[in-house]
Amino acid sequence: MSAGLDQPAERAGLTGSAALTSEVAAYVARLARIELSAGELDRFAKQLGAVLEHASQVNALDTGDVEPTAHPLPLRNVLRKDEPRPSLERDAVLAEAPASEDGCFKVPRILAEER
Amino acid sequence: MTGDGAGDQVSGGESQVSGAGDQVSGGESYGDFEPVIGLEVHCELRTRTKLFCGCPNSFGDAPNTNVCPVCLGLPGSLPVLNAKAVELAMRIGTALHCDIRPSSFHRKNYFYPDMPKDYQVSQYDEPINVGGWLELPDGSRVGIVRAHIEEDTGKTTHAGGTGRIHGSSYSLVDYNRAGVPLVEIVSEPDIRSAAQARLYAAELRAILVATGASDGRMEEGSMRVDANVSVRRRGASELGTRCEVKNLNSLRSLTRAIDYEVRRQVGIIEKGGAVAQETRHFDEAQGATVAMRSKEEAFDYRYFPEPDLVPLAPDAAWQSEVAASLGPMPAERRSRVSELIGARGGTAGDGATSASQIATVVELGLDGLVEAAVTSGVDPGLALARAANEAAAGGDAARGLDPAGFTALLKLEAARKLSATQAKAVLAEMLLHGGDPATIARAKGFEVMDEGELATVVRQVVDESPGEWHRYLEGEEKLAQFFVGKVMKATRGRADGKAVIAALDRLRS
Known part of the structure; x- marks a missing residue:
């Protein structure tokens, strides 16, 4: 990740209070690898739109003198010592996988589009 | 970082070219054009355990033997940050003259089997180390944008075909590396030549080793470099369109890849074309960079704050302790x-x-x-x-x-x-x-060869090579080494080279 913090969400029209289009819903669904019918896209676009609408109401508040909250818990620096703990048995781990080979997880071919 | 598989070590890259002292290939010239280069260096930290769990951080172990519910992303598991990784990140930041700031972690979401969680935990808008610089042995300075903490991804091996993703029928995944702590050091685009890029990478490697953060082994992937390369007309102030070149496994690859990429971009512009912003992969065998993604689709990683980790804010006492220990x-x-x-x-x-x-x-x-x-x-x-x-x-x-x-x-x-x-x-x-x-x-039975014994052996090799001896007598001095070699062979290295030459001199006079 380079230094520039791109905001693809803005390009996709995910911010602001404008109504969420079903194209944007389709984009989000594709990022999440969820297959949705046209009817579902329409319905979820409306529901997600309502969520965004709510967020934009919160966004409209003047929070100039409120410290940003990075986490709901009032905690910082939760750390552990650099001490090894036992790992899992490989056979038990791989037994949970759909397929394995040579001690590795075997996964389907990665599609060229995904490169 | 490696969501697109760029970090996969599928092709056994050439081994590390040692030493900052290697001759840099200076004198590259690109006519009217000037390269503008920034480097992103991923450094695996020398901790005993991974970033968020107690699995060993160890290179070369049998696949999937250093895995647990946390680094496998099993439901219900929770990460806890490794204090040593934070300390090493602060050592790097301090050595690079960065500000150490309060920081937080984000999830970078993507679908690629190198991370079983389907996201990589990384520092995003609030990295631990910000700003800084590195001075090269030639006196030039390269600015540091940031040096943040993140976790490494697993290693995928593409089976069948060429070992590259294209053409393989399935992939094998080893998660030993998934969750290993990394610091990514991002430079300003201050570098102006492939030779300077090499100097920067070598000096940074020396610094990383000196801080104790890294073993600096590029051939084992513990230091990996990506280069952002663009070109512009000399004297121009605006930046050209950049390409990111990945898979630079050695200082030599780094130099070759940048040189190739600069020439490629200059060629496009000279023909009136425009450089397309893209990610490219350095093909070691061809000595060329090749485009990795055909589509110009910006990856949308949907960064959001990692809810399972709380903010990190090393206090002044810890920071001074780290600085004092460097x-x-x-x-x-x-x-x-x-x-x-x-x-x-x-x-x-x-x-x-x-x-x-x-x-x-x-x-x-x-x-x-x-x-x-x-x-x-x-x-x-x-x-x-x-x-x-x-x-x-x-x-x-x-x-x-x-x-x-x-x-x-x-x-x-x-x-x-x-x-x-x-x-x-x-x-x-x-x-x-x-x-x-x-x-x-x-x-080993090594002992000093006394002068008499040596003289006998020298006499013997001289007798065996009368032609060479004659030429040596005629003044062909370089033949001294020929006799030294013969004596070394006869004595299995017990003779001292200087003593052999002295003995030859005595024979000659």
Whole structure:
């Protein structure tokens, strides 16, 4: 990740209070690898739109003198010592996988589009 | 970072080209164009365990033996940050003159099997180290944008076809590396040549090793470099369109890839075309960069704050403790060795050779050996050469050499009690198994060849090669080495080269 913090969400029209289009819903669904019918896209676009609408109401508040909250818990620096703990048995781990080979997880071919 | 699989070590890259002291291929010229380069360096941290769990951080173990519910992303598991990783990140930041800031973690979401969680935890808009700079041995300075903490991804091997993603029928995944702590160091686009990029990477590697954060082994992937390259007309102030070049596994690849990429971009612009912003992969065998993604689709990683981790804010006391524990950095150590050698004189080689040897010993952390030997009276040229060549060849073992043993060995060699060849053999044994040089020499049956025995052998090889001997007598001096070689072979390295030449001289006169 380079230094520039791109905001693809803005390009996709995910911010602001404008109504969420079903194209944007389709984009989000594709990022999440969820297959949705046209009817579902329409319905979820409306529901997600309502969520965004709510967020934009919160966004409209003047929070100039409120410290940003990075986490709901009032905690910082939760750390552990650099001490090894036992790992899992490989056979038990791989037994949970759909397929394995040579001690590795075997996964389907990665599609060229995904490169 | 490696969501697109760029970090996969599928093709066994060439091995590391050692030493900051390597000759950089200077003098690249791109006519009216100037390259603008920024580097992103991923450094695996030398912790005992992973970033968020207690699995061992260990290279080369059998696949999937260092995995647990946390690094496999099993439901219900929770990450806890490794304090040592934070300390090492702060050591890096301090060495690079960065500000250490309160920071937080985000999830970078993507679908690729190198991360079983389907996201990588990384620092995004609030990295731990911000701003800074690195000064190169040539005096130039490269700005540092940030140096943030993130976790490494697993290793995928594409089965079938060429080993690349394209054409493979399935992939095998090893999650031993998933969750290993990394610091990513992002430079400003301040670099103006492939040679300068190489100097930067070598100096950064030396600094990472000096901080104790990294072992600096590029060939094992513990330091990986991506280059952002663009070109512009000389004198122009705006930046050209950049391409990111991945898979740079050695300093040599880095230099070659940048040089290729700059020429490619200049070629496009000279023909009136426009450079497309894209990610490219350096193909070691072809010596060329190739586009990785056909579509110009910006990856949307949907970063959001990692809810399972709380913010990190090292207090001033911890920061000063880290700063105080940092030893001298490579630049300072190089000057110290140079001064020591300058003060002692002796037979240190020409300036360029000894500068290159000094750079190597400092980069590999062997300057302590040289200092110990030289301060106890060993000739600086000999100490530097044995440290930069034979000891350095021992890799990690060299850092474990006992300075007193190293010094004792060089004293035996300087006193001609061991020939150079024998001394090298003893050093190799010390690197392998440790031990006292005199004891090892005795065990190997190394002993001084007395003058009489040597004279007999010299006489013998001279008799075997009357033609060469005649030419030597006629003044063909370089044949001395021919006889030295013969004597070495006959004595299995027990003879001392200088003593052989002296014996030849005696025969000739």
